[in-house]
Amino acid sequence: MIRVEDLCYNYNAKSKSSISALKNINFTLKNSTIMGIIGKTGSGKSTLAQLLCGLLSPTHGKIFLNEKEIIKDFKNTKEICFNVTMAFQYPENQLFEKTVYDEIAFGPRNKGISESKIKDIVFEVIKFTNISENMLKCSPIFLSGGEKRKCAIASVMALKSKVLILDEPTAGLDCKSKSQLMNSIFEYHRKEKNILIIISHNMEETARICDKVLVLDEGIQLMFDSPVKVFKNYQKLEKLNLDVPQTSQIMRYINNEYPINTDIMFPKEAEEEILKILNSKGVER
Amino acid sequence: MNNFEFCKYFSGNSIVHKLDARIKIISSLIFFILTFSSNNIISLSIIAISISIIAVVSEVPLIKYIKSFKSVLIISVITAFINLFFEAETNLVCLGELSVSLSGLKSSIFLFFRLFILVFISSITMFTTSVQEISLAFENLLSPLGYLGINIQEIAITITLSLRFIPVLFEETYKIINAQKVRGAHFDSKNVIKKIRAFCNIFVPLFIFSFKRAESIAIAMESRCYDVSKKRTSLKNMELSHRDAISIIFLLIIFTGVIICNKMKIF
Structure with missing residues (x-):
């Protein structure tokens, strides 16, 4: 479980040019929950992620992981990172090892896991991320953009941490690669039952896989609720220049003419609902 | 940093x-x-x-x-x-x-x-x-x-770009260090050799980033018809x-x- 209490963070806290990045953030996530963080650029999403994995220390407030306070109750950043791991934006720019295998094994090796177990972990995570075994001997630097991204995500998955934070994991990928990667991440989460935190600008993705959604605006927590309840407040989101899932928008347009359930966010459910209305009006498929 | x-x-x-x-x-x-x-x-x-x-x-x-x-x-x-x-x-x-x-x-x-x-x-x-x-x-x-x-223009533009990108390179270095820290890299280790090795791992992504940046800047300048041999006036x-x-x-x-x-x- 991860619990955040009254979390505040100021950049350059001690100087006159102090900038408040986060103000009074409060939320609790139970184990095996997926949380999406949404908000416009500069709203404090990445800062929150860095605070959660101990790379920044809070100006005020506390973060607890299984009742242990982050930074205070851990020996060092390394120990926190083995429990809370993060993949930064465009993680493919940070690859450095000679082979894909070594890149994925880097984290587990630092954790002190034996080579035989590391091999098992590497082969396990490449299945999730659809990396072929032949690719393991290749240099990560010469892979394609999508393959590099998969390799970078696999390398954080290999740490098997209790909390995994992904900062815009699908940014810059094509539609098919996006959904493939999100499915891989979701499958991994289902197996590991860890807490997954995804920072995203893709509302379809967020609505599809998240149990909870945290909305940030200029460092302030606007909402923390289930996706259905969050996206129901579409007016608030639109004021922040944030999208809502397209299906949800279509349902709202239809609702202007015919009463329909506007909580629906996915195409399949929308199809069923529309067909139900058409049938009730005597229109056949 | x-x-x-x-x-x-x-x-x-x-x-x-x-x-x-x-x-x-x-x-x-x-x-x-x-x-x-x-x-x-x-x-x-x-x-x-x-x-x-x-x-x-x-x-x-x-x-x-x-x-x-x-x-x-x-x-x-x-x-x-x-x-x-x-x-x-x-x-x-x-x-x-x-x-x-x-x-x-x-x-x-x-x-x-x-x-x-x-x-x-x-x-x-x-x-x-x-x-x-x-x-x-x-x-x-x-x-x-x-x-x-x-060619003085060439030297001047090289100096300008070098100075302009020093802070960018440092920001990128900070990002790479953090990305490796979350995977347990030994930046905080008391063992000096482990620490040096950890810092050596920064260079590969940093060099790649620098070359990519340099290439994209060159392409961006050329696509806007920048010609180093042309005589320039200044505002x-x-x-x-x-x-x-x-x-x-x-x-x-x-x-x-x-x-x-x-x-x-x-x-």
């Missing part, structure tokens, strides 16, 4: 900010020469006091200078420490094969202060001169080389003012003072 302040322009309206960039660059060079030619405490003090006055007049917050010093502190200490053992005179302390002499101690202290003064001078110039001004100043100062067939013409004349007089006084003091036989 996130607070990398060296080379970052601090916008202001002070007299130092308003000085001609060419004068600032030439003055810095003269100060460098004076610092290394000074052979006694008085001449070094004259330089230190004069640049302190310039720093105060520049209206740049003191904390910015302190941060600049911090970034070169380790190098200065190591250099001064090594210098301790390179003067063969009456020994003060013997550490096995190595011995520390009074002149060694003196030259180490001098070297340490010289390095600090150098950083101080460079910081004043960098904090008070924008990248565009520096580029234009270099272009102006190096223009006589054009008669020898050397801002560099002209010397009465302020620059006063600063030259000030520099001449310091120069004379330091030369006179160097001739005196003081510690």
Whole structure:
């Protein structure tokens, strides 16, 4: 479980040019929950992620992981990172090892896991991320953009941490690669039952896989609720220049003419609902 | 590393900010020469006091200078420490094969202060001169080389881009360090070898990033028809003012003072 209490963070806290990045953030996530963080650029999403994995220390407030306070109750950043791991934006720019295998094994090796177990972990995570075994001997630097991204995500998955934070994991990928990667991440989460935190600008993705959604605006927590309840407040989101899932928008347009359930966010459910209305009006498929 | 302040322009309206960039660059060079030619405490003090006055007049917050010093502190200490053992005179302390002499101690202290003064001078110039001004100043100062067939525009644009991308590179380094930290890299390790190895791992992604950035900038410039061989005019013409004349007089006084003091036989 991860619990955040009254979390505040100021950049350059001690100087006159102090900038408040986060103000009074409060939320609790139970184990095996997926949380999406949404908000416009500069709203404090990445800062929150860095605070959660101990790379920044809070100006005020506390973060607890299984009742242990982050930074205070851990020996060092390394120990926190083995429990809370993060993949930064465009993680493919940070690859450095000679082979894909070594890149994925880097984290587990630092954790002190034996080579035989590391091999098992590497082969396990490449299945999730659809990396072929032949690719393991290749240099990560010469892979394609999508393959590099998969390799970078696999390398954080290999740490098997209790909390995994992904900062815009699908940014810059094509539609098919996006959904493939999100499915891989979701499958991994289902197996590991860890807490997954995804920072995203893709509302379809967020609505599809998240149990909870945290909305940030200029460092302030606007909402923390289930996706259905969050996206129901579409007016608030639109004021922040944030999208809502397209299906949800279509349902709202239809609702202007015919009463329909506007909580629906996915195409399949929308199809069923529309067909139900058409049938009730005597229109056949 | 996130607070990398060296080379970052601090916008202001002070007299130092308003000085001609060419004068600032030439003055810095003269100060460098004076610092290394000074052979006694008085001449070094004259330089230190004069640049302190310039720093105060520049209206740049003191904390910015302190941060600049911090970034070169380790190098200065190591250099001064090594210098301790390179003067063969009456020994003060013997550490096995190595011995520390009074002149060694003196030259180490001098070297340490010289390095600090150098950083101080460079910081004043960098904090008070924008990248565009520096580029234009270099272009102006190096223009006589054009008669020898050397492309000055090319040198100027190289200098501009190098200076512009120093903070970007540091930001990227910070990102890479964090990305590796979350995967358990040994940056905080007490074992020096592990720590060095951890830092070596930064170079591969950093070099790739730099080359990619350089390539994309080159493509972006070419796609906007940038041609280095074309003669360029500038929006801002560099002209010397009465302020620059006063600063030259000030520099001449310091120069004379330091030369006179160097001739005196003081510690």
